[in-house]
Amino acid sequence: MPYATSDTHGRDEGPDLEMNPVRSAHLANDIVDTFSWANLNVVVKDRKTSAPKSILSDSWGLVRAGEMLAIMGPSGSGKTTLLNALAHRVAAAGATTTGDILVNGQKTSLQNIQDLSSYVEQEDALIGSLTVRETMMFAARLALPSNISKREAFERVDDLIASFGLQSQAHTIVGTPIKKGLSGGQKKRLGIASRLVTNPKILFLDEPTSGLDSALSLEVCSYIKDIGRRHNLVVVASIHQPSSATFQQFDSLCLMSGGRTCYFGPVSAATRYFGRIGYPIPPETNSAEFFLDLINTDLDKNGEIVRRTDDICQSWNVAEERSCLSQAIQKSNEASAHSTSRYKVARPSSWKVPLTMLHRSWIKSYRDIMAYGIRIAMYLGLAILMGTVFLRFKTEQRYVQPYINAIFFGGAFMSFMAVAYVPAFLEDLGTFKQERANGLVGPLSFIASNFVIGLPFLFGIALLFSVVAYWLTNFRADASTFFMWVLWLFLDLVAAESLVVLVSSIFDVFVVALAITAFANGLWMCVDGFLVPMNILNVFWKYVFHYIDYQAYVFQGMMVNQFQHGEYGCDEGSGGQYQCSYPSDLNSEGKFRGTDVLRQFSISTGLEGTWVGITIGIIAGYRILAYLALVLRK
Structure with missing residues (x-):
């Protein structure tokens, strides 16, 4: 039986490419006529033995323009591995991929595939605070060239x-x-539509129906099929356990188990093929479920399904359909009238991408309460708490330690509460990863726009907190000291948010990023010079961590800001004697200078400019490391 495909009416046809009415109807305007692969293998190292382990074996396939291919199989069958390999993505951690991936019968490169295709991930990575039209417009601005x-x-x-x-x-x-906002099915459709705005010729879909019921799955696949037919796309989708109606939306089926091919051909011919090799489908049975149950080795108890699967794979390897498939792939180069080797997609100008991301981040920042709204409320609540607990301090000795406590509390806890930014950043990071994988944006644009958009919000938070807490606590009442406090608090928040960005870029799991960021902030509190003064801090913690602790410079800067120019009265003891806790040349007068307090903490004056510079350097270091982390994780 010759290798067959089915047209829009389900009519079986032979391997002659010129006979395909779907393809030939659009031939004059199309770039991609066929997408195929030959002898594709993916090998990884076994975790226990370190021996080579095949997770995709000798895969062959052919999809014509206007057709929809379903890659189907039980969990762990290699569906996503094959899909990633076809898209020139990393098929698996540490994997080696060999074989030929062909467009119009010609080998293609990663850049060529990126120019020709779009990839829609299984997980939605949409920005929740944007509207449908805004999502589509930003996708267009990131992808479409400036001449449009x-x-x-x-x-x-x-x-x-x-x-x-x-x-x-x-x-x-x-x-x-x-x-x-949108329903699950609407989100799936939007995710796919936002990838089609670039007018790709090949569309890869990783389980586009996951998380949807049968009705929504059918709805999504129907829209994909309609778009694919009208725009003559090659659509390759991995899919798990579709309903009968959803399964019939696909033209071709690649059935897999354990990385091996069990069948490749028209959906309409699959039932006949399996009946011929000894596995007829019972009447009124969902054929997709029957095929999956037939090869699902996870349900094997006595080895029967493993033996059956081996028999099915061996039958496919010697089947006439398999031979005809190979011949059709070999002939695809001769039949195609187009070469894609020099096909290039015009991209937006270099300045347009970061500006677009900046605009998108701005909308999210003021619209999404999770980004900064909740944090503003948290910090305002903290300011009221601090201002009413550390209330109206005076220039007397008994208030000096509470002043110091308030300075530490204001800086350290403002920094610690920056962990609330983790979920908002991870949402942005998920969107960035998908856009980057499709060749739309790079790490530099992402990190730069994220940094710039946060500055006005963080400055606003620092100013709001200071207006409440600074004057209630009764810190030094002059404008220059107040704005210097605001500056230190602003730098503290920028550094804390930069730490969140760095940790989340490396550990992009919410709980892990949250835990590591919280631990890091706890470490900075311990070594910033308040809990343990510098003159007695253990040398290991002092020289390894203290000097890279941004909280240390913020604490020192705030301390100098408060105590550099002040004088404080000692407590009066019995007999009219003064009891001064801070040695000073003014003790005989019942006073001591603020610089005497600073001396107790080994804090020098006149170094504020240096501390500001170091803090800015730490912020830059966090951002550069985050950028490098994203570059290395490509």
Whole structure:
């Protein structure tokens, strides 16, 4: 039986590419006629033995323009491995991929695949505070070249929104944990539509129906199929346990188990093929479920399913359909009228991407309460707490230690509470990873826009906190000292947020990032010079951590800001004698200078400019390390 495909009416056809009506109808305007792969293998090292272990074996396949391929199999069958390998992504950690990936019968490179395709991840990475139209417009601005006018971009966006049935939700937000937005099916459609705005020729979908019920799955696949037919796309999707109606939306099936191919061909011919090799489908049975149950070795108790799967894979290797598939792949180069080796996609100008990301981050920052709104409320509550607990201190000795406590509390806990930024940053990071994998943005644009957009919000938080806490506590009442306090608090917050960005860039799991950031802030509190003065701090903690602790410089700067020019009265003891806790040449007068307090903490004056510079250097160091972490994690 020759290798067959099915057209829009389910009609079986032979391997002759010129006979495919879907492809030939658009041939004059298309770049990609066929997408295929041959002898594709993925090998990793076994974790226990370190021996080579194959997770994808001798995979062959062919998809024509206008067709939709389902890569199907039980969990662990190699679906995502194959999909990633086809998209020139890392198939698995430490994996080695060999074989040929062909567009129009010609080997293709990573850059060529990125120019020709878009990849939609299994997990949605949409920014919840943006509307549907805003999401699409930002996707267009990140991808479309500068020579495309705004009018053309808007038309393309509106056409896609209409094509995916999202017109009535165009001005609805995607949805946040606090404010409900789109449904699950609508989010899936939006995620796919935002990748189609670049007009790709090949669309990779990693389980586009995951998390959806059968009705929503059918809805999503129907929209994908319609778009694929009308725009003559090659659509390759991994899918797990589809309903019968959803399964029938696909033209071709690649059935896998344990990284091996069990069948590749038209969906309409699969039932006949399995019946011929001795596995007929019972009447009124969902064929997709039957195929999966047939090869699902996870359910094996006595080795029967493993033996059956081996038999099915061996039958495929010697089947006539397998031979015809190989011949069709070999002939695809001869049949194609297009070469994609020199195909290049025009990209936006270098300045447009960071500005677009800056604009998007600005909208999210003021609209999403999770980004800064909750933190503003937290810091305002902390300011009221601090101002009413450390209330109206005087220039007397008994208030000196509470003053110091207030300085430490203000800086350290403002810094510690920056952990609330972790979830908002991880949402941005997830979006960035998907856009980066599709070749749209780079780490520098992401880190730079994230840094710039946070500055006005952090300055506003520092000023709001200071207006409340500074005057209630009764710190030194002059404008220059107040604004110097605001500056130190602002630097503290910027450094703390930069630490969150660094840790979250390395450990992009919420609980892990939260725990490590909290631990780091606890460490900085311990070695900043307040809990243990510098003259008795253990040398290891002093020389290894104290000098890279931004909280230490903030604490020292605030201490100098408060005590450098002040004088304080000693306590009066019995008999009219003064009891002074801080040695000073003014003790005989019942006073001591603020510099005497600083001496107790080994804090020198006149170094504020140096401390500001070091703190800015630490901030820059955190951001540069975050950038390098993202570069190395590509």
